[in-house]
Amino acid sequence: MNDFSDAFWAALRLLADLDPDLLEIVALSLSVSLSATGIAALIGLPLGAAVALIRFPGRRAITIFLNAMMGLPPVVVGLVVYMMLSRAGPLGELGLLFTPTAMVIAQCILITPIVAALTRQTVSDLNEEYEEHLRSLGADTTQRIATLLWDGRFRLLTAVLAGFGRAVAEVGAVLIVGGNIQHSTRVMTTTIALETSKGNLAFALGLGLVLVTVAASVNATVTVITDAASRRYG
Amino acid sequence: MRQAGATVESLRRRERGDGTRPPHPLLPLTVRGLGFWAGERWILKDVSFHLPDATRTVILGPNGAGKSVLLRLCHGLLRPGTGTISWGGLTPQNAASGQALVAQRPVLLRRSVKGNILHALKVRHLPRAQRAERVRATLALAGLEHLKDRPARTLSGGEQQRVTLARAWALRPNVLMLDEPTSSLDPGATRGVEELIRAVDAAGTKIIMTTHDISQGRRLANDVLFLHQGRLIEHAPAGEFFAAPSAPAAAQFIRGELPF
Numbered sequence A: 001m002n003d004f005s006d007a008f009w010a011a012l013r014l015l016a017d018l019d020p021d022l023l024e025i026v027a028l029s030l031s032v033s034l035s036a037t038g039i040a041a042l043i044g045l046p047l048g049a050a051v052a053l054i055r056f057p058g059r060r061a062i063t064i065f066l067n068a069m070m071g072l073p074p075v076v077v078g079l080v081v082y083m084m085l086s087r088a089g090p091l092g093e094l095g096l097l098f099t100p101t102a103m104v105i106a107q108c109i110l111i112t113p114i115v116a117a118l119t120r121q122t123v124s125d126l127n128e129e130y131e132e133h134l135r136s137l138g139a140d141t142t143q144r145i146a147t148l149l150w151d152g153r154f155r156l157l158t159a160v161l162a163g164f165g166r167a168v169a170e171v172g173a174v175l176i177v178g179g180n181i182q183h184s185t186r187v188m189t190t191t192i193a194l195e196t197s198k199g200n201l202a203f204a205l206g207l208g209l210v211l212v213t214v215a216a217s218v219n220a221t222v223t224v225i226t227d228a229a230s231r232r233y234g
Numbered sequence B: 001m002r003q004a005g006a007t008v009e010s011l012r013r014r015e016r017g018d019g020t021r022p023p024h025p026l027l028p029l030t031v032r033g034l035g036f037w038a039g040e041r042w043i044l045k046d047v048s049f050h051l052p053d054a055t056r057t058v059i060l061g062p063n064g065a066g067k068s069v070l071l072r073l074c075h076g077l078l079r080p081g082t083g084t085i086s087w088g089g090l091t092p093q094n095a096a097s098g099q100a101l102v103a104q105r106p107v108l109l110r111r112s113v114k115g116n117i118l119h120a121l122k123v124r125h126l127p128r129a130q131r132a133e134r135v136r137a138t139l140a141l142a143g144l145e146h147l148k149d150r151p152a153r154t155l156s157g158g159e160q161q162r163v164t165l166a167r168a169w170a171l172r173p174n175v176l177m178l179d180e181p182t183s184s185l186d187p188g189a190t191r192g193v194e195e196l197i198r199a200v201d202a203a204g205t206k207i208i209m210t211t212h213d214i215s216q217g218r219r220l221a222n223d224v225l226f227l228h229q230g231r232l233i234e235h236a237p238a239g240e241f242f243a244a245p246s247a248p249a250a251a252q253f254i255r256g257e258l259p260f
């Protein structure tokens, strides 16, 4: 246990000193996952709303597909993106493999279904409740969508946060497509895995503390938003 | 709805100097052979009636008689299985923009009381410049000023019902349909709503409402449609209906003896 407490104190030191190596990794982690979340929101929010509101053939199949994709194993996503981006792959020309861009792509694929599926659920629940009222008013499609998105704004925000939480904590996909290259594609999760296996517990633990804090704050924010919204708007 | 009485006069402006009313754009309402089929049974069957005047029509009938379904069909929210509905020549879908419905179960948006009314005005394309004044006047008329910034869905059942009524009247419809508008109101609020309904009627608006409260029916109805088990059993002027209903089921209903 001595080993552990030594490592723990050393980890706190690294954090207190704002160790540049550690900060670099945290910064890359956040920027990759935030970019992936931003893109996933741009695709997932309209996609989810469209699937909820627009009747078209195959709508049920898409719903089932999105829900199934919510549980995609990150390593498999990593593998598929790797094959697409590798030299021999269809997108090999772009030379994106082992870059942060590749990591953003992989995380984006991982979490877009989450954002879309949660959005679809939120918008369709709300629509069921509001439909007759909106039809009674004679709302057109744009007014309907605007009303539902605005009234669902808090739940939609939590859908996006859930996506971010999953992105920042996953290790398999970024490890495969990023390659865990020092000063280039190391993020918190992959570095923790690597440093732990090398026996550098202090560094791993320092990053672990940051990661736990980020993940816990995301979940705390979700809870606070959900509570406040239901208290305020019922 | 405390101040409803005070504003009756201002609403009366729409009446002409000689006391006659201008022609109503959505009347007469003519319903012929209306039937509504849900899954395995007829909810409404062979309902026909003709409402020529902008008076207060009250739909009476026991639970499950089909009152709400009839209102929703007339408002174009449901499509008839058989028969036709004509609002002065218009289909329910085309007539709906001149109507407002206060549903039996209040549907309130996740916004403030004011926000709910504003939203309805926006969707119905009331020019921006007129919205604030309309909201203010509506809140005053409905006695809801002190609640205007409260999230609508946190209000009590009775308060919510008054908000939905205010929101409907804010649209200044030609036809106001109310589905049991006072079912969760206390006696004072009920009286307020009844005054408001009279004021809205005096402004030339056609009122079609349902109620379970027979004395409310007596107070408000000009004519009564009595529905029972999906059929229109009787359509009569209120005086005749309450004095001597011709259908046995209607007589039993008025005496509170209709078994279910």
Ligand SMILES: Nc1ncnc2c1ncn2[C@@H]1O[C@H](COP(=O)(O)OP(=O)(O)OP(=O)(O)O)[C@@H](O)[C@H]1O
Binding pocket: B038, B039, B043, B061, B062, B063, B064, B065, B066, B067, B068, B069, B070, B104
């Ligand atoms: N969309 C629907 N699909 C199937 N059945 C329906 C539908 N809407 C209503 N019903 C049924 O039609 C019948 C009449 O319903 P309706 O709501 O019109 O009754 P009501 O006269 O308004 O009753 P209450 O006085 O309880 O409000 C009920 O038996 C109800 O179960």
Ligand SMILES: [Mg+2]
Binding pocket: B067, B068, B069, B104, B179
């Ligand atoms: Mg009803």
